[in-house]
Amino acid sequence: MPLSQPTATPPELVAELRREVGAALVEQKRRYASSGTSLGGDDERQLAGALITETVRSYAARQLAECSRVVPEGVQADLSRAVWAAMFQADRLQALLDDPEVENVNIIGCDTTFVKYADGRKVRGPHVAESDDELVELVRRLGTWVGLSSRPWDITNPFLRLRLPDGSRLAAIGWVCDRPTVSIRRNRHPRIRLDDLVELGTCSRQVAAFLSASVRARLTSAIAGDQGVGKTTLLRSMIREIPADERIFTIEASLELDVAAMGAHDDVVALEARRSYGDEWGEITLADLVRETLIQDASRVIVGECRGPEIIALLNATLGGSGGSLTTIHAKTATGVFNRIASFAVQSEERLSAETAHMLAADALELVVFLRSVRDPRTGLPRRVVHEIRQVDGFDRVVQSSALFTFDPATMQAEPTDAELTCATQLADFGYHHYSFNGAGSGWRR
Template sequence: MNGTTRLGGLLAGHPTVPSQPAPDTAPNLPPQTRPPGPGPSQPSRPIGRDDGPADIGAAAELPGALPIPWEEITRLREQVADDINVLRGQRRTTGAPLGDKDLEEAVRARVRSRVATWAQQWSLTHPAPGESDLERIRTELLNLFFLAGGLQRVLDRPGVEDVLVDGAWMYIDSHDRPRERLRSPFSSRAQAVEWVNQMAAASGHGERQLSYASARVEFDLPDGSRVAATLLAEDVVIAIRRHVLERATLADLVQWGAVEPVLAAFLSAAVKAGLSIIIAGDMASGKTTLMRALGREVPAKERLATLESEPELRLNHDAPGAHAHVIAFRTRESNGERDATGRVTLADLVPVSLRYKATRVMVGEVRGDEAVAMLEAMIAGGAGSMCTLHAKDPEAVVDRLLVPLARAGLSDQAAYRLIAAAVDLIVYVDRIDETDLGGQEHRFVTHVWETAGRSEGSGVALGQIFAPREDQGEVRAVPARTPMTERRMRKLERKGFDRRWLAAYPAGQWQPLRRAGGAA
């Protein structure tokens, strides 16, 4: 065990090449947004439809497979846990409770002692385990205390984004390869439930136990990955969502091909200038990753409140002073008690966050009543706030935002007025998934619109600042030659953006898009 997981993976795995040379008369872009040189590409083999169990690997075949039955690991873990509980009680009695460092050292010492004793007894009736076997057992026990236990060796694989265990099978989604299907690391339904409850307890949510009385549970792993488990399906289903791009910045997104330098400079200036932004896109298109990167552009003198039902932005985990001070608010489910404080929604959190003098608000994803509260916050002092919105098509973003506003009781006309008054920019991100063709996933920005009041059709007027140029084979966002509102453009210029870049780089500075089969 090395104490941390390896958060591998890139937003887009295709190689990169140097950007096109700028015209002699073009102003220079900020150096931090210029794309780097070539990067590696990792080929992979798709799983065929006819592959049967004999053709598909098992989790046990991954590095670190356990040499003994899981029941022995469970017994050892319980023994170590009992030892630690006794030690905690002793330390509390003496007035010197265990700190994090002391706890880790104590667990390591108890693990070594218990495994040594176990090995002596095991050798009486079984072949004696070698030192490498004992090290794997010790690592597994430490992982159960500090990491993800039996699934850690899966999560440690570079590029893994999502893992789903469904009964006897496990499905692994990575950024740079087709979906993989392996046998589950759990030998039985009981073992899978036990893993969930052990991890929930270790996360500080020991009261959240998976059982028939409580058929679903959600919690965080120590590395921040989000776990959702349920017994409501035919078998035990465990979904783990990884945060492989937790530290991504705008410069990283340029490197990975999600944005290009002109667009990155534009978005950076928009955030610093306090423009309110909605980031829209389909599922798994990179909305949260982009908003996380934009959050790191908020000036350090400000205070930023993040409102989420699941902790994905995690900007509060960055080094102090790297960007704005971040207060991370989370929703809370009802505890079922009449007289106790009950459910806290995203809509409840918006006004709460403003009471703590947050100058900006970021909502992880707008789905319901929080849409009204969010837009009102953008108007009433929360300039520069941001949120994400699920929308399958770029042209449907405004109509998609009307849905939660209508549920909150607003008429279409009232909703249009609220959107036009609150929102400055709408950014759309898209994804091309070619892993089934032997290619890779590509995620990138395709559109940036500026809101421009009400339209003649009583909707919201939008001006395209960046858009694809599909007649020239470019599906990503390039300057659209639409003039931006002068008032907003002057705000961007005060934050370092040069409006001449939009004319000087009409095709942007995108790296070539490496499509499967050689298509551009």
């Protein structure tokens, strides 16, 4: 079944055909169930694809018989794509998600859409539904079949976060605002590598070499920065540097990293937190999942984004033997990461003091990689860059750290400082020689 939605299919017709296919699919599933057969997700989609083709052909036959109107094969193919998108993708949103230049899609009600592009443009987009109720139904439908568990979106659960099939992040708010509001952040680089980031201007070849060696040397790193500066993209590229034979656990509020799909690792377990919706299943927090990895023989524990007490569980897991952990965290500055960790610790079940949290961070964390969006003077466009890299030096009432790389406006890159690299010997074992780096890349390019 095609994976992209056309732009010129009548929404009313698509909705009608979707309902017809949906009814047929429910009946077919009922028949399978009555015979003792259960359909898996892939089987259901294959059956739906066949039903969509059959339904569209029946529609074309009716048009010919009742209206003497021929529905060309190309139009039938467009209708099939649109119905598929309505059932298993993001309906009219899919055309925007399929555009490689789209970065963010922000929606306020059915008829107000703003699209941000990679070059910095922000333009009004098309209507995404015929009514606010239809928009709510679209988001609810997505919430029922993406992720590891169904996620309701209603007056008692007004906030929804999930990962779309293409890796984009969707966040929706309803019932506490005038109109349903949806924000989608596209994942434009799902299989990116560090050398790709060099080509994009995100980091220099030396920074890429340093980060690659730090991953293979099993240094625990926090990737920090403000919203939308590329933290998850950098995290993905660093995950690619983990040796292929390691056992990786990813822990996320909503599945997004999709490490297995990168193709570099086979032994990957993706864990997803679960909110309690007042049902029998109960809540599973990120911290719960981090603790569980301690008895799962995890080589690496990767938390997609630390926004609370899970950072304490991750640091404890690191001290317990899961070295080389990676995570992302929101922070305004590189040094601000440590106070951010302390603020989470105060709110955790353990109720750690800020000083104890700093001590824990100093013991477990080794690097902070800070990203920022800066304006490129040559193009006038924003560019996401590795702005600073700090090493943790120790503890003296608070975390002590020093800058290894800092941003130089002249080169638009983070350049090495004069600070002593305490892990220089470790990194040299993996081909990175900090004090004699010549840019040839022979030490890290594989």
